[in-house]
Amino acid sequence: MVKVPCQEIVWDIIPAMQAALAAELVSRGVSQIKVAKALSVAPSAVSQYLSGKRGYRIIFDDDIKELIGRLAEDINSGTITEDKLGEEFCIICRHLRGSETCDGHNA
Structure with missing residues (x-):
C-alpha cells in the first residue's frame, strides 16, 4: 500500500512537531500538565514525547x-x-x- 502525503503528516510530522514543542516548553519551565493542556493531549503523551x-x-x-522555539515562546507568554495552535502548526508544516x-503534493 502506498503511503499518501496526509498519512506522513498525521503519523510523522505532527507528532514530531508536538514532541519538539513539548520539549521546548518543558525546557522553559512549563509543567508537563500545562504542556498537555496547551497541546490538547494526555499528560502521558507529553511524557512519551x-x-x-x-x-x-x-x-x-x-x-x-x-x-518551534518561537511558538513555544508565544505559548509561554x-x-x-x-485555539490558535492548529494554525501555527499548519504554518510550520507548510514551511517544512x-x-x-x-x-500534500510537496510532502
Whole structure:
C-alpha cells in the first residue's frame, strides 16, 4: 500500500512537531500538565514525547527548530492560545514541506 502525503503528516510530522514543542516548553519551565493542556493531549503523551517513545521519527533542521522555539515562546507568554495552535502548526508544516498550501503534493 502506498503511503499518501496526509498519512506522513498525521503519523510523522505532527507528532514530531508536538514532541519538539513539548520539549521546548518543558525546557522553559512549563509543567508537563500545562504542556498537555496547551497541546490538547494526555499528560502521558507529553511524557512519551519527552522520553523519545513518540514523535521521534523526524529530526528538524535549524529553521524549523527556530519556528518551534518561537511558538513555544508565544505559548509561554500567552500570545498564542490553544485555539490558535492548529494554525501555527499548519504554518510550520507548510514551511517544512516547502509548500504554500496543504494539498500534500510537496510532502
